[in-house]
Amino acid sequence: MKNMTQYADLEHKFHKPEAGLTLVDGTGVEGYASLFGVRDRGGDRVMAGAYAASLSRLAASGGRVRMLWQHDPAQPIGIWDEVAEDARGLWVKGRLLTGVARAREAAALIASGALDGLSIGYRTIRAERDPEGGRKLVELDLWEVSLVTFPMLPVARVATKSRDSVQSAALSAVFRDAASTLSAIRQRR
Numbered sequence: 001m002k003n004m005t006q007y008a009d010l011e012h013k014f015h016k017p018e019a020g021l022t023l024v025d026g027t028g029v030e031g032y033a034s035l036f037g038v039r040d041r042g043g044d045r046v047m048a049g050a051y052a053a054s055l056s057r058l059a060a061s062g063g064r065v066r067m068l069w070q071h072d073p074a075q076p077i078g079i080w081d082e083v084a085e086d087a088r089g090l091w092v093k094g095r096l097l098t099g100v101a102r103a104r105e106a107a108a109l110i111a112s113g114a115l116d117g118l119s120i121g122y123r124t125i126r127a128e129r130d131p132e133g134g135r136k137l138v139e140l141d142l143w144e145v146s147l148v149t150f151p152m153l154p155v156a157r158v159a160t161k162s163r164d165s166v167q168s169a170a171l172s173a174v175f176r177d178a179a180s181t182l183s184a185i186r187q188r189r
Contacts, residue, residue, distance in 0.1 A: 010071075010121045010122060010123060010143055010144075011121070011122055011123065011124060012071055012119050012120065012121050012122075012146075023107060023110045023111050023158065026107060026111075027078075027095050027096045027097075027098055027103075027107060028093070028094070028095050028096075029078070029092075029093070029094055029095065029096060029110065029147070029158050030082075030091070030092060030093035030094070030158070031091075031092065031118055031156070031158040032088060032089045032090065032091055032092075032118070032155075032156060033083075033089070033090045033091075033092045033118040033119070033120050033145045033156055034046050034051075034089045034090040034120055034153065034156060035088055035089035035153065035155060035156065036048040036050075036087075036088065036089050038089075038153060038155065039134065040153040041153070042134065043130070043133045043134025043135070044127075044130075044134045044135045044136075044137055045130065045134065045135075045136055045137065046089070046090075046137045046140070047136050047137060047138050048085070048087075049085065049138075049139075050137050050138060050139055050140045051085050051090055051140055051142050052085060053125075053139060054122075054125075054139075054140060054141045054142045055083065055084070055085070055142065058142075064079070064080065064083075065080050065083045065092075065142055065143070065144060065145055066080075066143065066144040066145075067079060067080050067094055067096075067144070067145060067146070067147070068121070068144050068145075068146040068147075069102050069103075069106060069146065069147060070146055070147070070148055070149070071119065071121055071144070071146045071148070072146075073144075075102055076097075076100075077096055077097065077100050077102050077103040077106055077147065078094050078095055078096040078097050078100075078103055078106075079094050079095060079097065080092050080093070080094035080145060081093055081094050081095065082094070083142075083145070090120070090142075090145075092118070092145050106147050110147075110158055115147060115148075115149060115158075116158050117147065117148040117149060117150060117156060117158075118145055118146070118147065118148065118156045118158060119145070119146045119148040119156070120140075120142060120144070120145055120146075121142075121143045121144040121145070121146065122140040122141055122142050122143060123140070123141040123143070124137060124139075124140060124141075125138075125139040125140060125141055126138040126139040
């Protein structure tokens with residue numbers, strides 16, 4: 001029961017990738033679960049390198065980041081085969097397990113475009129106050145990445161295109177967000 005109690009204390013960051021969640025060959029999924037420096041709806045920004053220590057600890061212990069349905073620890077639906085930081089954020093690539101009914105439902109929902117969000121479940125190890133509001137999340141202990149309906153970070157989605165297309169779309173989202181922020185600052189002056 002201790003593990004369930006620990007899980008209940010996790011924070012979640014929903015991310016909806018602009019290019020969508022990719023469904024490959026009916027069961028493979030990939031996309032950015034988190035983008036660095038992009039403010040989410042809660043005002044927080046994950047900083048580059050925030051996952052590095054956690055991913056190293058998991059690799060050293062033989063552990064893995066779990067793939068869950070809507071952050072429900074009782075509903076694992078697949079396996080993340082690749083979870084890695086790159087220059088843009090946290091890239092995940094995995095497969096839905098066809099022997100799990102909810103995974104088959106998730107595949108159908110992704111294929112139809114009804115589901116495309118990703119969300120991380122984590123504990124904050126180190127954060128700083130952001131002068132513009134919210135937090136700068138500097139180090140996170142990553143536990144899981146879920147397929148979700150409503151992501152908190154609007155550009156965190158399962159990709160429907162290649163990783164390069166997803167990266168280009170994510171960069172476009174960052175520029176749009178920056179332009180919007182600059183416009184708001186100018187209007188306040």
